[in-house]
Amino acid sequence: MAQRKSRSDRRIDLIEAARRAIIRHGIDGVQLSHVAEEAGLTSGAVLYHYPDLDELLVEAQHAGMERFYEQRVRRLGTLTDPVEKLVVTIRSGLPTGPLDPDVRLLNELGGAAGRTRVYGVLLTSLYDRQVSMYQAILDTGAALGVFRLSGDSLSVARNLVALEDAYGYRITARHPVIGPAEAAELILSYARVATGNDLDC
Amino acid sequence: MAQRKSRSDRRIDLIEAARRAIIRHGIDGVQLSHVAEEAGLTSGAVLYHYPDLDELLVEAQHAGMERFYEQRVRRLGTLTDPVEKLVVTIRSGLPTGPLDPDVRLLNELGGAAGRTRVYGVLLTSLYDRQVSMYQAILDTGAALGVFRLSGDSLSVARNLVALEDAYGYRITARHPVIGPAEAAELILSYARVATGNDLDC
DNA sequence: CATCAATTTGAAGAGGAATTCAAGAACTCA
C-alpha cells in the first residue's frame, strides 16, 4: 500500500500529481487514472480526497499560477535598480525551454479559458497581476528619471506581459528559431523603445 | 436518414463539424459523438469517412488556420498604402469578440502544441507566415520613407504577431477591460513607436 | 426501370473510465 499521509499532505501531493497529469494529457484529456498514476495511488484514493476531479484540476491550475507568480515576485524582491528589475522580470516570465512545466501548465489554460469561466477568471487575474508588477517597475523607473516612457505605463506593461505570454507559446511549441534567449531579446527590443533606456546590465 | 452526399462534400462538412466540436469541447476533450452530432450524422458515418478521429481533428485545425490566414491576406490585397495596410492587418488579427470561432479554434492549439508535434508544427508555420506578412508591410513602408523602423523589420514583425496572439487569448478569456478595440489600440501604440508613424487613417 | 456501388444507420460487443463500497491497513492518542 502507498504510504499513508495526512489529509493536507495528500492533497498537496494530489495537486502536484494533477499538475503533471494536465501537462501530459491536456486539461480536457486528463483522467482520474492519470492523476492516480502520477500520485502513485489508486483512483479510489484520489476520489476519497477529491470526489470531483474538476475541482482538483482547478486547484492544480490555481496552485501552479500562484507558484509562477510568487517566484517572479520573489526574484524581483532581491533587486533595486529599475533597469535590472525590468530585465530580470522579462527573463523570468519566459519558459526555460520547451519543457518548462510552469509555462506548459499555463498554456493549457489558453483554450479552456474561452470555454470554462473559472479558467478564464484565473488566467485573467494572473495577467492583471503581472501587468501591475511591470507597471510598478516602469513607474519607479520613470520617477527616478531612468525611463522616459513612450506611452502610459499601463499600456506598456500590458504589452510586455502580452509578449511574454505569446513567446511562451512559441517556445513550448518548439519554434525552431525562437528560444528563451531570442524571445528575451525580442521583448527587450520593445522594452528599449518603450522606456528610452538601453537596458544593458 | 441524413441527406446523402458525395465523398468530398461530406468530408468538408465533417471538417466544419469537427471545428465546431473542438471549439465546444477542446482539442483533447472532443469525441467522435460530438463531431457526429455537429454534422447531424451518426458516429458510424463519421468513421466511414475518417476511420481515425485524430486525422480529422488535424485536418480541421489545418483548414481553420488556412482560412484565418487567407482571410487576412485577401483583406490586405485590397489596400496599397502601408499605413492603412498595417492598421487593417492589426485589426484583422484580433477576434471580433470572445466567441470568434476562428480565434477560439487557434487558441485550442496553444496547449496541444507543446504535447503533440503536428500541432506544434502547424502553429509555428502559421506564426511564421504572419510574421512574413507583417515584414513585407514594414519593409515596403520603410522603403517608401513612410516608416522609420526602431529596429530590424523581422523583430518588429515578430512582436506584432506575438501581441496579436496574446490579446486574442485575453479577449476569448473575457478580460473585463480588454476587448477588440482596446487590444487594437495597445498593439497600435507599439506599432507607432516601432514605425515612427502616427498611423492615423 | 433495374442494377450496382456508395453512403448511412442502428445494434451489438469490446474496452475503458468513473463511481461505490466493504474490507483492510496504518496512524493517533489515551
Next chain:
DNA sequence: TGAGTTCTTGAATTCCTCTTCAAATTGATG
C-alpha cells in the same frame, strides 16, 4: 498496547465511448 479514526485498496457496478458490421437507403448509370 489497544481502540478508534483516517486513509487506502480492490472488486463490483454502472456508464460511456469506440469499433465493427449487416442491413437499409440513396443516387448514379445504363
